[in-house]
Amino acid sequence: MTYITRHSTTTHQQKKHHHHQQQQLQHEKQHSNNNNNNKRPTSLSAIRKRREIGDYILGRTIGRGASGRVKIGIHRHTGEQVAIKVISRSQLATSSTMARCVQRELAILQLLHHPHLVDLRQVLQDSSNVYFVMEYMEGGELFQVLSQRGKLPEDEARHLFRQLTTALAWCHAHHICHRDLKPENILLDKDQKHVKLADFGMATIQSPDVLLQTSCGSPHYASPEIVRGKHYYGPATDVWSCGVILYAMLTGHLPFDDDNVSRLLAKIKTGRYIPLPPNVSREAKDLIKSMLMVDPCKRITLDAVLAHPWLTNKSFLGSDLRFPDSLPLYPKAHDHPLHDQDVFIDLKRPVISDAMDLDGRIWETLKVLWRDCSQEDLLAALTTDGSNVPKLTCRLLQQRAWRQENGK
Structure with a gap:
């Protein structure tokens, strides 16, 4: 009888670059060992720089996934705890498959707005990593x-x-x-x-x-x-x-x-x-x-x-x-x-009048979600009469932007 045990998640695309990741990790480990033998941090600020991102102090690792590890983050001013997903830029640069998956995950997280769905607070980045700041569930x-x-x-x-x-x-x-x-x-x-x-x-x-x-x-x-x-x-x-x-x-x-x-x-x-x-x-x-x-x-x-x-x-x-x-x-x-008319405002009508009417960040997110659709067809879907899924996702992104601007 199979009692509850942890099971990994895989796709055919992930399997293709798994071997490459293992080689890269081995190289990084060897490189890190060499650096540890020859270099030491020269100041406390250098150590703090690695442990902080934005207003958050990075804590212990609480999880690992296909695209990165998840750490506890503590807001330096309020003390609020968050979960921060840390995604290596070097892995994104060497794996187009992983880069597309991370882009899609971020795009979908921006659509979510429900009391029982995890909330994406913000996205931060530095020269080494991209950080998804999400709410932390203590249980x-x-x-x-x-x-x-x-x-x-x-x-x-x-x-x-x-x-x-x-x-x-x-x-x-x-x-x-x-x-x-x-x-x-x-x-x-x-x-x-x-x-x-x-x-x-x-x-x-x-x-x-x-x-x-x-x-x-x-x-x-x-x-x-x-x-x-x-x-x-x-x-x-x-x-x-x-x-x-x-x-x-x-x-x-x-x-x-x-x-x-x-x-x-x-x-x-x-x-x-x-x-x-x-x-x-x-x-x-x-x-x-x-x-x-x-x-x-x-x-x-x-x-x-x-x-x-x-x-x-x-x-x-x-x-x-x-x-x-x-x-x-x-x-x-x-x-x-x-x-819910607070979120959906008559999707039978166009959600924008033309391309100039759309926020650039929303447009980039829509292109990630609909990457198999030409930009011309995507724009046509947003500006036409009649309900469709691209208009629905566009409306969700517009509502998220409104909530952020108004502190909701």
Whole structure:
């Protein structure tokens, strides 16, 4: 039985430059050793310069990913703690694939605005690194909680899972697919009562009429269509991953178990997961079964997940709500993000009148998100009548710029 263990995330593109990275790291290590033998810092300011960026003092490393490491940052004036992702400029310069992935991750982070999505505070840079300054979640990863505690009580699991799926529903409404959902990417606050979805390094924008192709994510959480190497619909694969996560929350182990990767993938393809124990409620079993449906066309949708009795029936929440939610259940029509007029201002009309009407930074971000689209076609999408996804992303970027300018 596979208990919760840390699983790496890979794509075919990452594998191509992995060997090059190993050579580079070996070279840097040798170079560093030589420097340590021959050089020492000449002043305290030289040491401080390496430990500070902007208004933040860099602390210990709290995580590592494909594109960089994550450190604690402490604001020198307020003492506020943040999480700072440190990305090496030298790696970006030597790997065009990594550079594109980091550009896309930054672009998508700028679109996010939801209480249960990690918040990008600012982007800093120096001659050596690029720094993503993000909010810090003191409670750590859901992965760590499950590793230490095993299964969670259903009330607690329901409370956290509702927050996760509400955040994911916001993403899907804005055509953002996460594609790397797993407990390691779900962060908790100090009291471990609220979660935020993090790590959008594999995320992408999906237009309704286009299937995705890139095989990515961790095998234990990957959907059958990704495992089979087929083109896929991003939201459906995210729902599958949520099903695996919910299973792990309620049992303390993963649904698909095998030490042999080939046999593991074969089990995922057939959807044969380890039967849930008797203590798991009938409603929870039904929801997991619906989410772990092999055929993506028959798999439950995220809107249906949010409307499922396990999440909505108050008799299962208990008379005293020990885990109150910070958000109302979604998707009532008037609560749907597409009906929020503070964010969406009649997308049926052009969002700009011409190219001169668009902020240069927003234009550069849009080109990253729509790099397969010509600039002429992208500009036409923004200036035409009728709703479309580029206009939606442009509006989100404009709203972010407005919030920053007004201190919101």
